[in-house]
Amino acid sequence: MSEEMEQWVAEMLRINDLDAKMTDKQIKIIKAAVETFSEKGYAASSTSEIAQKAGVAEGTIFRHYKTKKDLLLSIVAPMMTKLIAPFVLKDFNKVLHSAYPKYEDFLRAVIKNRMEFARNNLPIIKIMLHELPFQSELQAQFKEHIAKKVFNRLQEVVEHFQSDGQIIAIPSHVAVRVSVSVLIGFCFARFFLLPELDWDEEQEIEYSIDFIMHGLAPRE
Amino acid sequence: MSEEMEQWVAEMLRINDLDAKMTDKQIKIIKAAVETFSEKGYAASSTSEIAQKAGVAEGTIFRHYKTKKDLLLSIVAPMMTKLIAPFVLKDFNKVLHSAYPKYEDFLRAVIKNRMEFARNNLPIIKIMLHELPFQSELQAQFKEHIAKKVFNRLQEVVEHFQSDGQIIAIPSHVAVRVSVSVLIGFCFARFFLLPELDWDEEQEIEYSIDFIMHGLAPRE
Amino acid sequence: MSEEMEQWVAEMLRINDLDAKMTDKQIKIIKAAVETFSEKGYAASSTSEIAQKAGVAEGTIFRHYKTKKDLLLSIVAPMMTKLIAPFVLKDFNKVLHSAYPKYEDFLRAVIKNRMEFARNNLPIIKIMLHELPFQSELQAQFKEHIAKKVFNRLQEVVEHFQSDGQIIAIPSHVAVRVSVSVLIGFCFARFFLLPELDWDEEQEIEYSIDFIMHGLAPRE
Amino acid sequence: MSEEMEQWVAEMLRINDLDAKMTDKQIKIIKAAVETFSEKGYAASSTSEIAQKAGVAEGTIFRHYKTKKDLLLSIVAPMMTKLIAPFVLKDFNKVLHSAYPKYEDFLRAVIKNRMEFARNNLPIIKIMLHELPFQSELQAQFKEHIAKKVFNRLQEVVEHFQSDGQIIAIPSHVAVRVSVSVLIGFCFARFFLLPELDWDEEQEIEYSIDFIMHGLAPRE
DNA sequence: AATGAATGAGGATTCATTCAT
DNA sequence: CATGAATGAATCCTCATTCAT
Secondary structure: OOHHHHHHHHHHHHHHHHHOOOOHHHHHHHHHHHHHHHHHOOOOOOHHHHHHHHOOOHHHHHHHOOOHHHHHHHHHHHHHHHHOHHHHOOOHHHHHHHHOOOHHHHHHHHHHHHHHHHHHOHHHHHHHHHHOOOOHHHHHHHHHHHHHHHHHHHHHHHHHHHHOOOOOOOOHHHHHHHHHHHHHHHHHHHHHHOOOOOOOHHHHHHHHHHHHHHHHOOOO | OOHHHHHHHHHHHHHHHHHOOOOHHHHHHHHHHHHHHHHHOOOOOOHHHHHHHHOOOHHHHHHHOOOHHHHHHHHHHHHHHHHOHHHHOOOHHHHHHHHOOOHHHHHHHHHHHHHHHHHHOHHHHHHHHHHOOOOHHHHHHHHHHHHHHHHHHHHHHHHHHHHOOOOOOOOHHHHHHHHHHHHHHHHHHHHHHOOOOOOOHHHHHHHHHHHHHHHHOOOO | OOHHHHHHHHHHHHHHHHHOOOOHHHHHHHHHHHHHHHHHOOOOOOHHHHHHHHOOOHHHHHHHOOOHHHHHHHHHHHHHHHHOHHHHOOOHHHHHHHHOOOHHHHHHHHHHHHHHHHHHOHHHHHHHHHHOOOOHHHHHHHHHHHHHHHHHHHHHHHHHHHHOOOOOOOOHHHHHHHHHHHHHHHHHHHHHHOOOOOOOHHHHHHHHHHHHHHHHOOOO | OOHHHHHHHHHHHHHHHHHOOOOHHHHHHHHHHHHHHHHHOOOOOOHHHHHHHHOOOHHHHHHHOOOHHHHHHHHHHHHHHHHOHHHHOOOHHHHHHHHOOOHHHHHHHHHHHHHHHHHHOHHHHHHHHHHOOOOHHHHHHHHHHHHHHHHHHHHHHHHHHHHOOOOOOOOHHHHHHHHHHHHHHHHHHHHHHOOOOOOOHHHHHHHHHHHHHHHHOOOO
16 A cells, blocks of 8 residues: 555544544454545445455454445545534634635635645545445435535635625625635646646645636626 | 436437447447446446346347447447537637637637537436546546647637737636636536526526636736 | 368368258358367357357358257267268178288278378367267267177177187177277377377387287287 | 265365365365266356255355366366376386386286276266366376376386386387277276276286287287 | 355356347 | 347356354
């Protein structure tokens, strides 16, 4: 397993640790499952291959996870929570207003923080993206948390910056959509489309934020 | 099968018709395969289910497509070509310059045209998006056509509009990236994320283009 | 197809010609079947492969041969008849006594004649040897003709030469067995075990016959 | 299963036991496979039939033998080794010279010993004979062991007896060939051609050896 | 807790054979 | 006569899951 993978797994374990203490074997199983699912997709991965890669018996997997799908969910579900964690902080708004006087400060903070997180969890994010359309449990969780909480939070943020005149008075969902599109578009290009390129992340982020700020600036 | 699906299939058949005349059974097989693959994903779809849905014997599938993967590729590969067809027109640049005096005209034409195409081919596009990361044949075709041809074309377009002062003099790849992010972000929200919403497409497109144009406008 | 194969097929066609006039396609089918059966065995050969190799449609085979087994039998059955043809000549005994005053003359004539025949029909003989244990129809024919007719003929021959003192007075079936073993043993080595060796057939045959004659010579 | 079959299987298990301990199910699988392969041939035997005959699930076969061919090889390959075991003994020559002062003693010992072995392993030997021409792995092993080791050993033996004047000075390979032909010819008739006959084996062997000894005796 | 042998349903694919053209 | 599309049973093999040890 590559060192990169090691890091991802470490990060992911920190997540699951929050839920429960895992045995040594359990850790190996999760490592192997993440590696396998992200390489071949969930449906094309076999539990026997995962067991083999984890160095445990086939039965051991099912002692810890009732079904193969259970294993998937135990990997992906906590990731979804973590992924949007900053947006559901208790004192999100309070922190926000004091910490980020300008919309671009907010964008800069968010993109840097979430990119760092994504970088440490790429394989699981890849798994999540692929299985979301097929796993109704994940979809439910996704809609519940992202669509509702995160999107609402972002709308609040945008509306806050519209109210003090930093952002043009278009429907807030539009401002959210275009902001998010640009930043996620960058992440997607950076991590999935052309990961092998030698990106100047700082520069690209600045261009992106500058673009968003001008695109959303109040018209004269 | 829903009427929507009927339309997609009709569009897709028009594509394959260009290549070869298909028998009645072949059409049924493709219909069933598209439906099944897009609902469950390629790996989780079984040839027996496809055969049943198509109303043919399982063996019939393999008379027309040597393997299950062949069936997938025969559906997805031509779609990729069609998807980027406008960008590889012979006289793309000539048409472009005379037809679209402004960058926003170009963006508007492209997004409307491609959205119409996508709308008629959603299931296949969904299949394509899902299988791209796992099917190396598709990846190869994708990199060859999209990454090279389309991206280069878009860079040329952007550079053209930069040279006449419509677009700010940032690296052209950045301008391409943010433009594409915004438009694809909209398509993604429209078709996949919240398809059930009652979108005012015209309005959303105008907001998006306005955002892009201001984001890329030369700074005063 | 090798030239050797060409010859075999030619010989085999002469055989089948006795039974019925064959169309051009029929000939091609038989050629392809012989080649395939002898290379992979009957059970492991598919009719579609034979059809392809013969350059005919799959259905064409079944127009001429009701089943795959029919095709096999139509190839092998006539071969069995031909293989032992000399022994069931009408005037076998008459010819024998006048033509071969000594047992070794008889052996020499038989081995040379049958080796020539075998050389021209190796693939079909190989097929026959392999399928005999599994095809009861062939077994029945084999027992009927070989075991009864040929073996009886050979016993008569041996007894004839015993009666005039050329061969030791052991049970005739033993003399037949050892004679046949030595000659077939040679054919087997020559054609199947080590066909690539540069055999001096004349010499080997003489050694073999000399061995048989001394082994069967009356003891002093 | 007949008592005869029971014995064969017992003998065969003794062989495999040397390699590894087998589970109860594994033994049943091997029994069923030997029975089926020898009755219908390898290609015409289905794993489902073998599983049924063995009283196990079809999947169980593939837990122990990766493929159907693996199952075949695990049956046949060790048999080949056993079949020629006496000829590759470490102190073959030493034993030979002291134990068998005459060529006929050697022949008698070998034929009796190998017939006993063959009698206990007929079905596997039948399988081996049938599959040798189609399984390149077996052919390789056969050529390596039989052709090289056994044949060379027999040549050495014959040359030893030629040097002390017991056998005529013909090329040793000829003496080997005719000797082996007569003995194998007998085995073949005894076990495969006419197994139902009431053979007086002792007598037939004596006739055969007497025939060989006279056939190879130095000419006066 | 961990094992791994056992399961049998289901996987993709091939088969011999039929029949409308 | 010849075709080749169509069949569906049968092929070998893999799968997720269970359970006695």
